Structure formats: structure tokens, C-alpha cells
Amino acid sequence: MHKFPIDSSIPTILDALAARPNLVLSAPPGAGKTTRVPPALLSSSWAEAGRIVLLQPRRLAARAAAQRMAELMGEAVGETVGYRVRLDRRIGPKTRIESVTTGLFLRQLQGDPELNGVAAILFDEFHERSLDGDLALALALESQAGLRPDLRLLVMSATLDIAAIGALLPDSASVRSEGRSFPxxxxxxxxxxxxxxxxxxxxxxxxxxxxxxxxxxxxxxxxxxxxxxxxxxxxxxxxxxxxxxxxxxxxxxxxxxxxxxxxxxxxxxxxxxxxxxxxxxxxxxxxxxxxxxxxxxxxxxxxxxxxxxxxxxxxxxxxxxxxxxxxxxxxxxxxxxxxxxxxxxxxxxxxxxxxxxxSADLAPFALELGAWGSTDPAQLALLDPPPAAPLAQARDLLHRLGALDTRHRATPHGKAMAEIGTHPRLAHMMLKSKDQGRGSLSCDLAALLSERDLVKGRRDDADLRHRLDLLHGEGGADRGARERIRRAAEAWRKQLGVALDRNPDRTAIGAVVALAYPDRLAQRRGGPGQYRLSNGKGARLAETDPLAREDFLAVAALDGDRREARIFLAAPLTLAEIEADFEAEIETVAAIAWNARSETVEAKSERRLWSLVLEERALATPSGDAVIAAMVAGIRAMGLGALPWTPEIEAFRQRIAFLRAVEGEAGGWPDLGDAALLENLEHWLAPFLTGITRRAHLARLDLRSALEALLDWKLKKRLDEAAPTHVAVPSGSRIAIDYSDPAAPVLAVRLQEMFGAVDTPRLAGGRVPVLLHLLSPARRPVQVTRDLASFWKNGYSAVRADLRGQYPKHFWPDDPLQAEPTARAKPRGSPAR
Structure with a gap:
């Protein structure tokens, strides 16, 4: 017989397992660990009364390992060595070694935690870190600790972190086999x-x-x-x-x-x-x-x-x-x-x-935990804990399917789901459909959804009814794929105890699929192929798809696009079917919301199934906080331009902005900028929206009062003192101040009205001089200055000469500080120039 590199390590392996219950074996590819170690263990005294179970992550590997071991022993599969995989098993009365897929082993472990008749479990290729493999090891360790201290656990891999695995296994030994069969x-x-x-x-x-x-x-x-x-x-x-x-x-x-x-x-x-x-x-x-x-x-x-x-x-x-x-x-x-x-x-x-x-869908994992009776994954011997968000999402789904109770333990229905041995969605679908008399159809659909799509290369045909027709027909699909799906469906029918229905009701496919995917019920919105899912996401079909004009769909497969997923497999669904199967989840709510198209607050009564609106009718617009909130949402959507601004209100905002710029946050002045006002509509505007339900009503809004309400009486008094709307000039006129630039308030005044004024007018308690725009009689700027005294001394004579030429009938004195200010061409009783 051909010698394998692992053969030299087998005595060490046997000694280690004779002394300790657990072992970590590392050997490179080709060393022979998969086919040589299990038969060698049969000679151990502790193995005399039990079977050796070799766990494999895939059906092909489980079958191939059994065939290779049997061949090396000179026997047929099913004698000393056998295998168990989904839809296939070769086990005989003399079988001592079973090559089993990890998923099937989990079913065995859940049904018999003591693992009666099992002497050792070998976890092959553990480096792949499959979800089933991690969980199987964790549950086997619990079984060993609580029920089977004599059970041997052997973790094998070609590439393995021995230290990490060894720390997970109590009282364990480790063996490293060097070398390989051939270079x-x-x-x-x-x-x-x-x-x-x-x-x-x-x-x-x-x-x-x-x-x-x-x-x-x-x-x-x-x-x-x-x-x-x-x-x-x-x-x-x-x-x-x-x-x-x-x-x-x-x-x-x-x-x-x-x-x-x-x-x-x-x-x-x-x-x-x-x-x-x-x-x-x-x-x-x-x-x-x-x-x-x-x-x-x-x-x-x-x-x-x-x-x-x-x-x-x-x-x-x-x-x-x-x-x-x-x-x-x-x-x-x-x-x-x-x-x-x-x-x-x-x-x-x-x-x-x-x-x-x-990175996996944790719904099967969460159901296995619930069926095992464990509520906290942290209590299990897992190399890596499950991420919190996917685990919460998985448990939410299982609660929706009735599989878990409030403590995350499996309900009787959940335990029955776990025994089916497929994804919880499909298990729930088959069990519920059996109760409805559609068990055979659900097994067909579960098989179709578990295997590769029978329709290849068609992006515009998502209809599951066509797949069912191909499954029960003789042409139009790959024969091997069809037979594989038929075998899977028949295996589930046998497990559920339902008879084959050779003429299943095609019209019920949507209702059956909806049981598995309640979060993917789809309602058409807009044009053909545009849908909203019951989980709130968007989804789409090609416009040419036969399903693109259906009002409701049950979606079984779609991609993970976050904005708008593409539907791959679905079936039509009627409103009556939704109401029949999800009656307990449907609620009637009053929906008050802003309608952007009509620019009004609308009140509707809606019958909702999660994010789907099954029926709606208009209600008389009520009053109260909900209407105000909807109106606030409408204003936010339209923007501040929808409010009735006037020059006076804008000037009020500008004065506040000026004082905020001068005094900073310490001044206590509110932020009346566009961004702040838009963000805080609920605080400052909502109290003034009573009775306003549409854009046209905003014309009667008292916007000035809404803004002034942001100032207490002290700030209002300081506002008029520190940032007055007008300034009295020497001529006696009251001139408005322009605060549009908070850094430089402007006083635009005709030069003649400032005769006799020595100093520049100042704001903010004297801290900020205005920017004087001194104007000609035609109100055109002739000088811009913050220092009036300097202008009289250094610039006036040149400006006077220019103005005398342009405006000869006006009074332009030699000494402006001694001249009488006037808003007219000349002071009353003044001589000609």
C-alpha cells in the first residue's frame, strides 16, 4: 500500500487521543490526513463502541473521502466506510466510519445532543472556517462538557492556527505532521x-x-x-x-x-x-x-x-x-x-x-442557536463572535416567521423549521404551506430556489411560474439540473409527509413564496417594472418582463443594490392573498403628510403592511401637531423662499447678523441665517403655523413676529440701541442704514446733509463706525469713508471743486464744518455761492 506522510504521525495521534479528549492536527495538503487518520482511529480502545464521524464542508468532499478510504481498505463504500449527504447516503450495518456534511451533522447533534453511538468527531479542512463548521465545533464542545466527557474531538487542517484552536479546545494536544506525498x-x-x-x-x-x-x-x-x-x-x-x-x-x-x-x-x-x-x-x-x-x-x-x-x-x-x-x-x-x-x-x-x-446570512445560525437553547453566542466556544447587526437582522426575520420567542429561543414552529435542514425562510414556507394544503408545491419551490436557476441567460424573465412549468415538463431546461431539483423536492416531500401533486396550482406560487419572503413583498409604483418592497427598499424589473405590470409580487431573489435592487425571481401576488396570509400584520393608520405636487398638507387613512400601502382614502384635513409637522416638512422641502419675506423683515435679519458678527456668541444673538432657520423650523416657525395647510396660506403668516419671538425683551431693547434702523443726520433727516454686509453697515447720505458733522456716526455702542457713502445731489457716491473728519480736512476741497462744476445751483461752502446742513439745494436764506 502507498505510504503517506501522515503515517509516521499516526502513533503520536493515537497516543494523544488515548490520553486526552481533544486534538488539533496540522498537516500540509497531500499528507493523507483525510483518508488515513479515520481508519487508524478504529484500533483505539475508546473507539470500540462507537463510530468515527468525519465532517466535510461539501457533499462532493464527503463522498470522495468515503470512496477513497473504502478503496484503500479494499472494500466498497457502505461497508466499513460510508457517507451521508443531502439526497444521498451509503451506510450499512457494519459501517464504522461515516463521512458526513457538516449541515447534516448539525441536524444529528440537535436531535441527539448526547451523540449516542459516536466515539469521535473529526472536523476536516477546518481552516475554511465555514459557519456550519464553527457552530458544529462549538455545540460539540458543549455536548462533550455536559453530556459526553468520553467523546473525542479532532480538528484537522493543512493551514491552521494551532494556538488559536488549541485555546478553544479544553485539555487538548496538538500534532504537526511535516512533509507531503510528492513535491x-x-x-x-x-x-x-x-x-x-x-x-x-x-x-x-x-x-x-x-x-x-x-x-x-x-x-x-x-x-x-x-x-x-x-x-x-x-x-x-x-x-x-x-x-x-x-x-x-x-x-x-x-x-x-x-x-x-x-x-x-x-x-x-x-x-x-x-x-x-x-x-x-x-x-x-x-x-x-x-x-x-x-x-x-x-x-x-x-x-x-x-x-x-x-x-x-x-x-x-x-x-x-x-x-x-x-x-x-x-x-x-x-x-x-x-x-x-x-x-x-x-x-x-x-x-x-x-x-x-x-459575512454570512446569520438566520440559519440564529435558528440553530435557538433550537439548541442558547441565547448568547458569547457563551459558545467560537473563534469569532457573530457581528451584532447581521445577528439582529437575522433574529428579526426569525421573530417575523414565528421561529423565535422573546428570549430568542426556538418556538415549537422554530424547532420544526430547524429539523427541515434548509434555510429558515424555505423551511417556514414548506411547513406553513403544508398546513394550507400546498405542501407539494412548496417543496417544488424550495428545490427551485435552492438550486441554480433553470432559466439561463434570460434577464427579462423573472417569472417563477415558468420555472415550475420547466420542472414538471420535459424540455427547455438542462436535464441534469431538472432531475437534481426533482430529487430535492421529492426528498422534502418525503420529510414533510406530503404526496406529489403532478398538477400544482400555478396561481398559488406567489402566496407560497410570500411566506418565505415577507420582507420582499413588492408593490408596483410608477411605470412598468418599478416596485417598492415591504422592507422599504426599491426594486425593479425590465419593462419587457412578463411580470412588469403586476400590481403585487412575491420576490424570491434579487441583487443587493442599495438604491434599487434588480429582481431575479418572483411570482404574482393578489391583494386578497396578502390580506389572508398577513392579516395580523396589517394596520390602519392616519397618514398626514406634505404633498409636494399639490403643495398642500394631505390627510389620508392608510391600510399598511410594513412599507406597503394596500389601500388609502382621503380624510378631512385635521388640525394639531401632525398637520404643523407636515407643513414644516413642506416648507423645508420648498425652501425659505416660500415664506413671505419683505424688505423690512430682511433688514431685521441683517441687523441681527451684524450684532452677531460684532459680539460673537457671547452676545446671545440668535443665528437667523438661511441654514439655521431651515434646520430649526420646528422651534421658531411651527408655533405660528396654526391653520396653515398649503403654500398659498403662507401669505398670511406673521413672519416678522415669528422671528422677533427669538429675542427676549433685553435683546429687543439692545437691538434698537446697538443697531438702529435709521440714523439722524445734521440736516434733520432720518436715513436708513443698510446692514446687508454685516462687516460694514452702510449709511448712504447726500454730502450736503452732513455739513457741520465732525464725527462719523457709530453703531454697537460706539464700537463700529458706519461706512459713509457720501452722495451727490443726484444720489451718486462721490466719496466712501469711515473717517468723516479726515474727509473734511483732506478730501473735501477736491470733491467740492468737482461738484461746483456739475451742480452750480447748489451751495458748496468753503468750510463745511461751519455751514448749515440742508436736504435742499441751498439752505434757506443763503446767498449765491
């Missing part, structure tokens, strides 16, 4: 600058052709997603002879038989090129692989708690993931890994993938 050479093919202007699949195809031309052996190619795999497959099939080369996709949507084609040697002896997603990073040995071509990209789910939606983004792999991919080339022979990036770029790679708990 792997790494070659970087990327632009040293890190620029990538081509499509990634085009660069991958070029690298594949280069690699297989230069080297022997099969190739494993990592691409970010299914779309890139399809394009790369088509390009390679055009360039390579099918008689010599088999180009095989490998991803989670493939049926098991097609996945096996990629894992095993080609039956016709052809060279294999396997095009895979990150599903092939770990726990897989693909026979014949000597070459790895790594695009360096992967799909990452990102949940946005503000929208309640998850979308896939394409991002760079971590260095740990890149090393896992590299390790696929050294499983059965020496290999070469081609990386489509430069060594310089690699230095910027993150060391590890971020834990899924930090």
Missing part, C-alpha cells in the same frame, strides 16, 4: 504589475495550453464560477482533439455520476483537464493530476444586513487557499502549479480566508 513546483505566470485586463478564462485557457504542451499528466484548473468554467470549456474544446483530451467540469451543481467522471481516470485513457470551482480545493484526490492551473479567484457570498440579501462577489483567494489548490498537484506524483499572478502580487494576498461568520 510540487510553483511557477508564476502573472504580470508583475498585477494588472489583469483580460477575462480570467481567456488567461486560463492560454495557461492550460502552455502547461499541457510542456508537461505530462492531467490538469486541474481552478476558476471562480460556473460561467467561467463553461466559457473555458468551450474554448478548450475548440482547440483540443476530443479523441485525446477529456475536458470535464467539476462543481457542486453536477450530478454525482458526472462528478465521479472528473475524479476517476478517463475510461478511454484520454488525458483529463478538470475545470473546477473552489469545491476541489480540499479533501479530494483526483487520479492522474500532476498540473494545477490556478486563476487566483473564487466566488465569495456577501450578506448585506441593510438589505437582507446575499450576493456572490468575485474576489482573490487567500494564500492558504492558494496553497491548498497547489497541493492537489502532488497527491499521486510530483507536480507543477501554475499561478496566474506574479510573486510580487502574491505578497499582498491575505493569509487566510475570512471566517464565514463575519
Amino acid at each position: 510540487v513546483e510553483t511557477r508564476h505566470l502573472g504580470d508583475p504589475s498585477g494588472r489583469m485586463t483580460e477575462r480570467i478564462e481567456d488567461r486560463v485557457v492560454r495557461a492550460v495550453l502552455q502547461a499541457i504542451d510542456a508537461e505530462a499528466g492531467d490538469a486541474l484548473v481552478f476558476l471562480p464560477g460556473l460561467a467561467e468554467i463553461r466559457r473555458a470549456q468551450a474554448a478548450l474544446e475548440d482547440r483540443l482533439p476530443s479523441a485525446e483530451v477529456a475536458i470535464l467540469p467539476l462543481h457542486g451543481d453536477l450530478p454525482p455520476a458526472e462528478q465521479d467522471l472528473a475524479l476517476k481516470p478517463d475510461p478511454r485513457g484520454r488525458r483529463k483537464i478538470v475545470l473546477a470551482t473552489s469545491i476541489a480545493e480540499t479533501s479530494l484526490t483526483i487520479d492522474g493530476i500532476r498540473l494545477v492551473i490556478d486563476s487566483g479567484e473564487k466566488r465569495l457570498p456577501q450578506f448585506d444586513p441593510t438589505t437582507g440579501m446575499t450576493r456572490l462577489t468575485t474576489g482573490r483567494v487567500s494564500l492558504a487557499a492558494a496553497n491548498q489548490r497547489r497541493g492537489r498537484a502532488g497527491r499521486t506524483a510530483p507536480g507543477i502549479c501554475y499561478r496566474l499572478w506574479s510573486e510580487a502580487t502574491e505578497r499582498a494576498f491575505a493569509p487566510y480566508d475570512p471566517p464565514e461568520i463575519l
Whole structure:
């Protein structure tokens, strides 16, 4: 039998687990930990009465690990080694080792916290930090501490922070296995600058052709997603002879038989090129692989708690993931890994993938906690706590679905949801629909929504009814995908105990989907395809979509655009169906609001379901605070220009602004600038809006009183003293002061009226001289000054000479300080000049 690097460490592993209940095992890719450690544990005395459970994050990995172990033992799967995954299981009466997906194990653990018949749990590829993996370890540790002190827990990974995991596991040992099966050479093919202007699949195809031309052996190619795999497959099939080369996709949507084609040697002896997603990073040995071509990209789910939606983004792999991919080339022979990036770029790679708990939809996590009876994640042994905002959003959804009580523990309905083993939305949909006699239809829809869309490449067809037709028909869709969805639907029907309905009611699809997505009920607004969701967000369809003119939709899938999400899957919904299923949530409220179009306050009675207005009728406009608040909102929207300003009111504001500029905040003068007034409408204007309900009514608003009310009696008295509206000049006239520039109030007065005045008039208790605009008889400025005495002494004679020429009939004395001031051409009884 082929020897694996891990074999030399197995005695140490057995000794450690004989002495302690917990172990952390670190071994590089290709060391053999997945297939060699579980069988070795069967010889331990503590394992005699129980099974070894090997946890895998993916169905493909669980199946492949079981098949590989059975092959090495010379047995068929289902004898000593078996597996359990969704929709498939191979377990026999002699099975001692079970390769199980982590999600299924959580179901087992929730149903049997003592884990009767289980001797050890092995957490494989724990470095991936899946949400299910983190939670499974935390719950297993609680089970071990409270119910099963004899239970062994073994955490395994090729790239693992042993210290952090060891601190999490009480009384644990650690083992590090060095070496790998075969050496792997790494070659970087990327632009040293890190620029990538081509499509990634085009660069991958070029690298594949280069690699297989230069080297022997099969190739494993990592691409970010299914779309890139399809394009790369088509390009390679055009360039390579099918008689010599088999180009095989490998991803989670493939049926098991097609996945096996990629894992095993080609039956016709052809060279294999396997095009895979990150599903092939770990726990897989693909026979014949000597070459790895790594695009360096992967799909990452990102949940946005503000929208309640998850979308896939394409991002760079971590260095740990890149090393896992590299390790696929050294499983059965020496290999070469081609990386489509430069060594310089690699230095910027993150060391590890971020834990899924930090970016995932936490609704399944919160339901698992509630079903376990835990209300505080901080009490669990988690490497990273769940973020507060996504957890709160998840619990809000679960409360809305009736899954959690006020203490965040699972209700009986919530426990039944958890047992279904799918997203809480879909579990709730199936349970409620079963009670309504639509159980078979809901299982079809749950399967459709859990798998890849049957309709490919159509951006203008979001109608779920078309998907149901394809599911129950024989043409128009990928047969493998259809059969996979049918198997999933049948499995849920069996679990729920409902019979297949071969002629489901298409008209009920919207009502069924609405049960799963109450926060995504959509009401049409405006033109075709424009919708408002019940969570308050906007959403849209293409105008050509068959659903674009429906009044209501139940939306199952949409992207996470924060402004206006694009609807991918939906079904029509009627008002009667909404009222029937959400009666307890519908409320009637009086809505008083400003209507910008009619520029008036409107009062309506609205029947609302969260952000949706199901029905409205006009009410007689009431009085009171709500109307005033709506009018304030209207004024704020229209701007201050809607108020009845007059020159006198503007002058009042300017005088206040002048004194604020002179005295600063200490003076106590209010800020009457546009921004401050607009911001504080509720404080200064609202008390004067009684009886005003439309823009036209503002003409009768006492705006002067509203502004003056901001001054107490002391400020009002000081205002007239420090910033008077007029100044008396020597001629006896009262001249208005212009305060439009707070830094320089202006007194514009005819020069003749200032004869005899020695000093410049001053404001603000004598602190600020006015800026004198001395005018000609025609009221044109002839001098601007703040120093009148200086003007009489130094500038008057020149101005006098000029004015005598222009205005000969007027009196221009030699000594202005001794002359009589006048508002006329000449003082009464004065001689000719």
C-alpha cells in the first residue's frame, strides 16, 4: 500500500487521543490526513463502541473521502466506510466510519445532543472556517462538557492556527505532521504589475495550453464560477482533439455520476483537464493530476444586513487557499502549479480566508442557536463572535416567521423549521404551506430556489411560474439540473409527509413564496417594472418582463443594490392573498403628510403592511401637531423662499447678523441665517403655523413676529440701541442704514446733509463706525469713508471743486464744518455761492 506522510504521525495521534479528549492536527495538503487518520482511529480502545464521524464542508468532499478510504481498505463504500449527504447516503450495518456534511451533522447533534453511538468527531479542512463548521465545533464542545466527557474531538487542517484552536479546545494536544506525498513546483505566470485586463478564462485557457504542451499528466484548473468554467470549456474544446483530451467540469451543481467522471481516470485513457470551482480545493484526490492551473479567484457570498440579501462577489483567494489548490498537484506524483499572478502580487494576498461568520446570512445560525437553547453566542466556544447587526437582522426575520420567542429561543414552529435542514425562510414556507394544503408545491419551490436557476441567460424573465412549468415538463431546461431539483423536492416531500401533486396550482406560487419572503413583498409604483418592497427598499424589473405590470409580487431573489435592487425571481401576488396570509400584520393608520405636487398638507387613512400601502382614502384635513409637522416638512422641502419675506423683515435679519458678527456668541444673538432657520423650523416657525395647510396660506403668516419671538425683551431693547434702523443726520433727516454686509453697515447720505458733522456716526455702542457713502445731489457716491473728519480736512476741497462744476445751483461752502446742513439745494436764506 502507498505510504503517506501522515503515517509516521499516526502513533503520536493515537497516543494523544488515548490520553486526552481533544486534538488539533496540522498537516500540509497531500499528507493523507483525510483518508488515513479515520481508519487508524478504529484500533483505539475508546473507539470500540462507537463510530468515527468525519465532517466535510461539501457533499462532493464527503463522498470522495468515503470512496477513497473504502478503496484503500479494499472494500466498497457502505461497508466499513460510508457517507451521508443531502439526497444521498451509503451506510450499512457494519459501517464504522461515516463521512458526513457538516449541515447534516448539525441536524444529528440537535436531535441527539448526547451523540449516542459516536466515539469521535473529526472536523476536516477546518481552516475554511465555514459557519456550519464553527457552530458544529462549538455545540460539540458543549455536548462533550455536559453530556459526553468520553467523546473525542479532532480538528484537522493543512493551514491552521494551532494556538488559536488549541485555546478553544479544553485539555487538548496538538500534532504537526511535516512533509507531503510528492513535491510540487510553483511557477508564476502573472504580470508583475498585477494588472489583469483580460477575462480570467481567456488567461486560463492560454495557461492550460502552455502547461499541457510542456508537461505530462492531467490538469486541474481552478476558476471562480460556473460561467467561467463553461466559457473555458468551450474554448478548450475548440482547440483540443476530443479523441485525446477529456475536458470535464467539476462543481457542486453536477450530478454525482458526472462528478465521479472528473475524479476517476478517463475510461478511454484520454488525458483529463478538470475545470473546477473552489469545491476541489480540499479533501479530494483526483487520479492522474500532476498540473494545477490556478486563476487566483473564487466566488465569495456577501450578506448585506441593510438589505437582507446575499450576493456572490468575485474576489482573490487567500494564500492558504492558494496553497491548498497547489497541493492537489502532488497527491499521486510530483507536480507543477501554475499561478496566474506574479510573486510580487502574491505578497499582498491575505493569509487566510475570512471566517464565514463575519459575512454570512446569520438566520440559519440564529435558528440553530435557538433550537439548541442558547441565547448568547458569547457563551459558545467560537473563534469569532457573530457581528451584532447581521445577528439582529437575522433574529428579526426569525421573530417575523414565528421561529423565535422573546428570549430568542426556538418556538415549537422554530424547532420544526430547524429539523427541515434548509434555510429558515424555505423551511417556514414548506411547513406553513403544508398546513394550507400546498405542501407539494412548496417543496417544488424550495428545490427551485435552492438550486441554480433553470432559466439561463434570460434577464427579462423573472417569472417563477415558468420555472415550475420547466420542472414538471420535459424540455427547455438542462436535464441534469431538472432531475437534481426533482430529487430535492421529492426528498422534502418525503420529510414533510406530503404526496406529489403532478398538477400544482400555478396561481398559488406567489402566496407560497410570500411566506418565505415577507420582507420582499413588492408593490408596483410608477411605470412598468418599478416596485417598492415591504422592507422599504426599491426594486425593479425590465419593462419587457412578463411580470412588469403586476400590481403585487412575491420576490424570491434579487441583487443587493442599495438604491434599487434588480429582481431575479418572483411570482404574482393578489391583494386578497396578502390580506389572508398577513392579516395580523396589517394596520390602519392616519397618514398626514406634505404633498409636494399639490403643495398642500394631505390627510389620508392608510391600510399598511410594513412599507406597503394596500389601500388609502382621503380624510378631512385635521388640525394639531401632525398637520404643523407636515407643513414644516413642506416648507423645508420648498425652501425659505416660500415664506413671505419683505424688505423690512430682511433688514431685521441683517441687523441681527451684524450684532452677531460684532459680539460673537457671547452676545446671545440668535443665528437667523438661511441654514439655521431651515434646520430649526420646528422651534421658531411651527408655533405660528396654526391653520396653515398649503403654500398659498403662507401669505398670511406673521413672519416678522415669528422671528422677533427669538429675542427676549433685553435683546429687543439692545437691538434698537446697538443697531438702529435709521440714523439722524445734521440736516434733520432720518436715513436708513443698510446692514446687508454685516462687516460694514452702510449709511448712504447726500454730502450736503452732513455739513457741520465732525464725527462719523457709530453703531454697537460706539464700537463700529458706519461706512459713509457720501452722495451727490443726484444720489451718486462721490466719496466712501469711515473717517468723516479726515474727509473734511483732506478730501473735501477736491470733491467740492468737482461738484461746483456739475451742480452750480447748489451751495458748496468753503468750510463745511461751519455751514448749515440742508436736504435742499441751498439752505434757506443763503446767498449765491
